[in-house]
Amino acid sequence: MLQPKRTKFRKAHKGRIHGDAKGGTALNFGAFGLKALEPERITARQIEAARRAxxxxxxxxxxxxIRIFPDVPVSSKPAEVRMGSGKGSPEYWVARVKPGRVLFELDGVPGHIAKVAFERAAE
Structure with missing residues (x-):
């Protein structure tokens, strides 16, 4: 799965995803693309599952x-642990995606095959 080799900080703030994507909104490599319509955090597992599909x-x-990369760590505490005593350890990695961002691009396949492939990935 995708994750950074090294980062400046181990943990990150939750943050909010505001506005539309400024960059990465046009097709740069392929003839067909899958574009995000809503702001969302997409996990490395979701990216890998879509790639396989x-x-x-x-x-x-x-x-x-693959036009996105999960570079934000998401931390969580173990089950049945009392509140307090600091932030939990990083559990998984996510990519913050704004509306309009191209997630995947395809080339070298017919249009109807690309459409069905992206529909399966979007599930």
Whole structure:
């Protein structure tokens, strides 16, 4: 799964996702793309599951680009632990995605195959 090799800080604030994406809104590599419509945090597991769904459907023809990277650590405390005593340890990594951001790009496949592949990935 995707995660940074090293980071400046171990833990990050939760934050909010405001506004539309400024960059990464146009297709740069492929002929077809999957674009975000809502602000959301997408986990590394979700990115990997979508990548597998797309590559299985296109059957190794064409090329796939992943345009987002999970660079924000999300921390959580273990179950049945009392409040206080600091922030929990990092559990997983997410990418903060704004509306309009291109998530995946495809090239070298027919349009109808790309459409079904992106529909499966979006589930």
């Amino acid at each position: 797309i590559t299985r459907h296109i059957k190794r023809q064409g090329r796939l680009w």
